[in-house]
């Protein structure tokens with residue numbers, strides 16, 4: 222089999238594992254359970270809650286997005302198309318999965334090119350940080366143009382690569398290459414993990430160099446776990462729970478990065494989203510729950526899931542007396558337990574409105 | 581000098597801070613660790629020693645397996661054998677910590693300067709496995725060598 226077919230096979234295997242197996246962290250949570258929001262006084266009706274926002278000049282219905290997942294084969298095309306239709310209808314961005322397959326084989330562009338079916342969609346392209354070392358700027362620009370992406374997500378996934386049987390274990394110069402590309406590309410760049418989170422040290426290196434950081438922290442789908450299902454070497458099971466929990470990663474990144482900060486990795490409920498926004502995240506993303514909904518009921522299934530989630534965010538905010546995301550992001554928040562302990566240990570810089578309660 | 585129990589708790593409280601952009605290749609990682617005692621130096625190419633009950637056996641095994649350092653614990657010293665050569669380390673300077681995988685070796689070095697990770701005879705078959713795990717833990721903390729691993733960002737739970 223040539224390399225392109227191998228990549229295609231692997232991507233299909235990933236989807237099947239995610240759909241069929243338990244790919245959640247086992248011992249580690251997002252730490253969002255340690256976030257408490259102090260409600261506003263006064264009650265608001267959920268239909269009065271305003272979630273709309275602007276992202277690089279485009280209007281979104283709410284600060285929610287679908288994290289990049291797939292592309293590169295016909296099943297992936299169906300998934301991307303359905304999620305695109307649903308995300309456009311819901312008024313939120315979606316990411317595609319790694320576009321490496323279409324860079325290697327132009328015939329696969331169709332599987333990512335979903336604006337054909339959802340012209341007003343906010344679309345986020347995707348490529349791996351180590352792949353940037355083999356592709357020059359114009360190749361990446363072409364990849365972005367080919368699908369009319371509004372933004373490019375660069376995923377950096379050393380945990381996954383370490384456990385992936387065919388993993389890429391050379392990350393030298395990837396940070397410099399990201400910074401270089403971001404200064405040349407005509408679209409904003411966001412750096413994302415795939416579920417192991419981003420620290421303040423890494424975020425500091427990207428400050429003022431990229432548009433944003435999408436933390437993709439621990440507590441949801443573990444990509445080390447997904448690869449462990451594929452790897453015959455079971456001795457790497459001790460890495461299953463490796464990573465920085467999502468809530469902690471949001472605080473880590475906000476402590477040293479002044480750009481847009483997105484919370485993701487294990488976001489499952491409206492309450493998770495409201496808490497992550499209150500911690501200061503600009504947007505919240507979900508991957509696995511969306512593909513699950515899409516695989517069950519296609520575009521309609523994904524739409525029902527996403528619009529339902531948006532309504533639940535409004536209800537949750539209304540219950541706490543917040544009429545807008547801006548109000549929520551000014552709310553008084555208390556962090557407790559292990560989140561409080563570790564955030565203090567690391568001397569993370571936090572807004573004054575975030576109180577740290579250590580026991 | 582203490583063995584295991586108290587220091588084991590200590591290593592389990594370590595949670596490494598994942599580094600999403602390590603500026604290294606897995607091939608850059610050097611696992612060597614040197615223990616300095618008096619004016620001498622003992623270099624561990626696999627950075628955990630094998631602790632045995634029997635000193636003679638430790639010496640014999642070290643002649644057969646030159647990659648590993650075999651030790652025996654006497655009253656106030658750790659008698660270590662590397663390729664048959666004897667090194668007598670002051671036991672008071674080291675905190676021997678039993679480890680059960682490569683991540684625990686990394687945690688032992690990160691937790692305390694005096695920790696010296698060890699495995700026992702029944703874990704000898706796991707050395708390859710532990711080495712691979714340790715390399716990954718070092719990769720994901722952007723540590724090129726044990727010195728950098730000792731300084732890698734970590735949380736204490």
Ligand SMILES: Cc1cc2nc3c(=O)[nH]c(=O)nc-3n(C[C@H](O)[C@H](O)[C@H](O)COP(=O)(O)O)c2cc1C
Nearest residue numbers: 288290318319376415437441442486487507508509
């Ligand atoms: C089926 C599937 C495929 C994925 N493929 C990619 C990918 O190609 N590129 C990428 O950056 N992330 C990929 N991810 C990772 C997600 O974007 C996300 O970081 C991770 O799944 C954690 O989010 P979750 O807990 O909401 O699933 C994929 C996730 C899923 C579920």
